[in-house]
Amino acid sequence: MDVSFGEVVLSTLWFMLVFAWIWLMVSIITDLFRDPTVSGWGKAAWTVFLIVLPWIGALTYLIARGRSMNERAVQRAQQHEAQFRQYVREAAAETPATPRVASNADEFAKLADLRQRGVLTESEYERAKASLLGSNGAAARQSV
Numbered sequence: 001m002d003v004s005f006g007e008v009v010l011s012t013l014w015f016m017l018v019f020a021w022i023w024l025m026v027s028i029i030t031d032l033f034r035d036p037t038v039s040g041w042g043k044a045a046w047t048v049f050l051i052v053l054p055w056i057g058a059l060t061y062l063i064a065r066g067r068s069m070n071e072r073a074v075q076r077a078q079q080h081e082a083q084f085r086q087y088v089r090e091a092a093a094e095t096p097a098t099p100r101v102a103s104n105a106d107e108f109a110k111l112a113d114l115r116q117r118g119v120l121t122e123s124e125y126e127r128a129k130a131s132l133l134g135s136n137g138a139a140a141r142q143s144v
Contacts (some may be wrong), residue, residue, distance in 0.1 A: 024058050025050060031069045032061075034076075107132055 032038065032046050050057040062069075108129070115125040 021054060021058070025054065028058060028061050028069075031065075031072060035068075035072060104132060 028050065029047065032043055038046070046057075046061065050061070111120065111125055111128050111132075114120045115122070120128070
């Protein structure tokens with residue numbers, strides 16, 4: 001099979017035109033059926049026009065309704081963004097941030113730091129350590 005470079009370019013061009021036409025038709029029909037200002041008869045007429053004369057119908061639609069098509073797309077994007085922001089606000093309000101509960105290791109680290117800096121004496125450090133161990137040690141002994 002012998003295929004020249006020109007045939008490949010021409011085939012690629014035709015493929016791109018068909019792809020562009022399909023994309024354009026989907027965009028136009030989506031916009032047409034999402035537009036609440038067009039009646040059912042108007043939607044039917046535009047659809048028949050797009051099917052019978054596809055390129056002429058698409059170009060006519062873009063000329064006649066292209067600006068409002070863009071405005072509807074922007075409005076729809078703004079509505080989606082507003083809904084998303086509202087959802088995020090509601091989700092953030094439903095789960096309040098819980099304060100971090102200090103563990104025994106954190107408390108011991110604080111006590112050791114205070115003793116090392118000289119804020120606590122050795123006896124105060126031992127009493128604080130015993131109270132930490134006593135409160136948690138009693139709970140640990142009861143669970144065993």
